[in-house]
Amino acid sequence: MSNEIKDLYSYQYLSSLSLYELMNLPTSTPSSYGNNGFVPSSYSLADCFQSSPGAAYDSLLHKTLGVSPSSSEVFNSLVDQESKHDVTNDVIGETPTRVSASSSSSEADLPGEDSGKSQRKRELVGDGREENQNQSSKKVGKTKKKEEKKQREPRVSFMTKSEVDHLEDGYRWRKYGQKAVKNSIYPRSYYRCTTQRCNVKKRVERSFQDPTVVITTYEGQHNHPLPTNLRGSSAAAAMYSADFMTPGSFTHDMFRSSAYTSGGSAAAALDYGYEQSSYGSVNANPNAHQEYRQGGEYELLKEIFPSIFFKQEP
DNA sequence: CGCTTTTGACCGGCGC
DNA sequence: GCGCCGGTCAAAAGCG
Numbered sequence: 001m002s003n004e005i006k007d008l009y010s011y012q013y014l015s016s017l018s019l020y021e022l023m024n025l026p027t028s029t030p031s032s033y034g035n036n037g038f039v040p041s042s043y044s045l046a047d048c049f050q051s052s053p054g055a056a057y058d059s060l061l062h063k064t065l066g067v068s069p070s071s072s073e074v075f076n077s078l079v080d081q082e083s084k085h086d087v088t089n090d091v092i093g094e095t096p097t098r099v100s101a102s103s104s105s106s107e108a109d110l111p112g113e114d115s116g117k118s119q120r121k122r123e124l125v126g127d128g129r130e131e132n133q134n135q136s137s138k139k140v141g142k143t144k145k146k147e148e149k150k151q152r153e154p155r156v157s158f159m160t161k162s163e164v165d166h167l168e169d170g171y172r173w174r175k176y177g178q179k180a181v182k183n184s185i186y187p188r189s190y191y192r193c194t195t196q197r198c199n200v201k202k203r204v205e206r207s208f209q210d211p212t213v214v215i216t217t218y219e220g221q222h223n224h225p226l227p228t229n230l231r232g233s234s235a236a237a238a239m240y241s242a243d244f245m246t247p248g249s250f251t252h253d254m255f256r257s258s259a260y261t262s263g264g265s266a267a268a269a270l271d272y273g274y275e276q277s278s279y280g281s282v283n284a285n286p287n288a289h290q291e292y293r294q295g296g297e298y299e300l301l302k303e304i305f306p307s308i309f310f311k312q313e314p
Numbered sequence: 315c316g317c318t319t320t321t322g323a324c325c326g327g328c329g330c
Numbered sequence: 331g332c333g334c335c336g337g338t339c340a341a342a343a344g345c346g
Contacts, residue, residue, distance in 0.1 A: 175319055177338060190337070194317090203337095319344070329334085 157217035165189065165204050165214055170226040173202065184208035195224050 160167060166175075166189065173191035181188045188205035200220035207213035 174317085176340095178320075179336065179338095182335075188336090315346105317345085320342085322339105322341100324339075325337090327335090327337105330332090 154221075155217055155219045157215060159207065159213045159215050161212050162214045163212070165206060166191070167204075167214065167216060171195070171200075171222065172227055181205055181208070186211070193220075193222060195222070195227070198223050 166173070172194040174194045175189055176192050177190035178187050179190075184205070186206035186208060188203055191202045191204065193200040198220075200218065200222050202219065203215075203217040205215050207215055
């Protein structure tokens with residue numbers, strides 16, 4: 001894990017990138033980039049990645065940083081790294097491979113987190129949640145464990161500039177652990193979705209190199225809509241609910257709304273590690289602090305890769 | 315009182 | 331085999 005963090009820090013961050021800017025990314029390569037700023041109203045980042053994720057990233061870098069060939073290497077190195085991993089495409093559906101999530105591998109950085117030990121506890125106790133986890137980690141044999149690893153839920157990590165560690169994303173989370181992070185003075189917090197039979201997890205940690213940056217990693221897919229009684233942001237809840245009703249209907253306007261609602265921005269990366277993460281800085285509005293993280297990043301990701309974030313009940 | 319957070323213990327995986 | 335590390339558990343404490 002420490003190596004991954006080092007890798008992450010060695011990557012060049014995207015800077016000054018708002019969601020709105022992301023929305024305006026062209027789908028084509030940088031060479032064809034430059035249509036006088038015209039952007040279709042229904043344009044979405046999902047379109048961008050789905051049509052040509054690599055080109056999208058190149059364009060993104062080109063547009064936001066004013067660089068192209070050298071910074072493209074940043075992305076390429078990510079791709080190379082990712083190509084070593086075992087990507088489960090049936091889980092991620094339409095997710096493009098170059099920015100895809102993986103539900104597996106990462107054996108090195110993430111040892112089986114819900115394997116034998118969880119069962120041990122389950123046998124001793126056993127509440128509703130663990131009963132659910134039982135479904136995914138019932139078998140304990142070594143081969144089963146390996147299979148389990150391969151079937152690990154896809155993970156999505158991204159970085160966000162925020163003053164608060166735990167960002168409001170519309171769902172309710174319960175903290176179940178906190179660990180010191182190696183090579184970092186900031187701890188990592190572990191959260192679980194509080195909804196019954198939903199075992200989505202997320203990890204939150206603050207970047208050691210840039211303390212203004214929060215690294216959030218989601219794992220798993222919610223099997224339920226967003227809670228309507230979202231604390232602190234009924235507007236966000238309404239937006240999320242609408243989003244839930246019409247997955248994939250994300251439009252340019254919605255994106256813009258989301259960006260401004262969240263008061264920030266995020267550039268997402270999918271994988272099981274942080275090495276693919278990049279972030280965009282929030283707009284430099286000193287008065288926007290209280291509006292931080294009303295939700296946005298997660299919804300953004302959910303729109304980009306709906307199959308990862310939302311799993312319909314059978 | 316019910317829910318959430320804190321925190322030390324514990325476990326499995328992995329590298330040496 | 332041993333130690334390190336990431337992840338999880340669960341009792342206790344905190345909070346509204």
